[in-house]
Amino acid sequence: MFIDRQDAGAQLGERLHGLAGVESTVVLGLPRGGVPVAFEVSRALGVPLDVIVVRKLGVPFQPEVGFGAIGEDGVRVLNRDVVRLASLTEDEMAAVETRERAELLRRARRFRGDRDAVSLVGRTVIVVDDGVATGGTARAACEVVRERGASCVVLAVPVGTPGTIADLRQVADEVVCLRMPDHLYAIGSWYADFTQITDEQVVELLRRAASPPGGCPEDSPDPAGDPAGGTADSDPWWGRLPWCGS
Structure with a gap:
């Protein structure tokens, strides 16, 4: 289990360390529950955070x-x-x-608020949610991101079933999932604390991410580590994606 969304985001950030500090990368959180997870990913990688509304x-x-x-x-x-x-x-x-x-x-x-949406044209975009069940929203987000000009789409989630994750690979260049149980009765069952996120919390996290801009690359974890565990693939996937960051 994950302690909470912050814990899940920190673990995803460690798994995605190959994109740390890459200037063309941006993290997009699906509101509301995906934004706290995305906040931790963007902070770990030192890249901008925005919200993806579909x-x-x-x-x-x-x-x-x-x-x-x-x-x-x-x-x-x-x-x-x-x-x-x-x-x-x-x-x-x-x-x-x-x-x-x-x-x-x-x-x-x-x-x-009055901030402009981050441009996605030609960028590597990491779409983040707190988990996927049917995958409908995540699929729509990936398709919309692609239409907005992203050159590479990575979907990153803490938990999802193998079948759903396989389906989502049709719309994303890569899908990173830390836990893949055969049966997912409820996303919240994989969190010790799955408290509902409010609009106000989303607004505050986006404000914190925007000022100051960027993150803390020096806080990125040791790239030799593989803390995610579970059934996810531990192979460094970014080495297999020449179009991401090219």
Whole structure:
């Protein structure tokens, strides 16, 4: 188990030490629970932190089924198979997107305030959450990040099932997961403290990360270590990704 999200983020930061201090790298936390984890990763690596806000586009008559997702900068990612099977019209899709985009912009302003979003063009982007169950939100985030111009997308999570992690490798260049139990009944069961994160806590963490900018590369852990344990692959994955940081 992880003690809390801070502990999980510190362990992820150690596993990702190959990207410490790399200027083109940025860490994005999925609100709300992923932001405390991402904060520790960005601090360990000495790279900027921002928030990644995405909204699922649900089929009007069956909202739990997503036909796509949207992100900032006007990004929209569609699942053409769902659009076709649901026989969605452009007007129906536009109505859903208009509603969800208003909520997306409201949340982005709430979390980030008057600060601009970090540009992702040509950068290595580490998307962080506190765990993945079905992986739907993480998949949408990776797709949106790619559409916003990231050259390399790394998804980093403390816990997820092998099947979900394998599926997410289709949308990310690399997926780093510290614990991969065969059955994941609840993400919170892998934390001793899984207290709900508030909007105010997200705002404060982003403020702390922005001032002063950057992090503390000198605090990065010994690259020879492998503290994560569990069933995750301990092979230094960054050596297998020539496009990340090239």
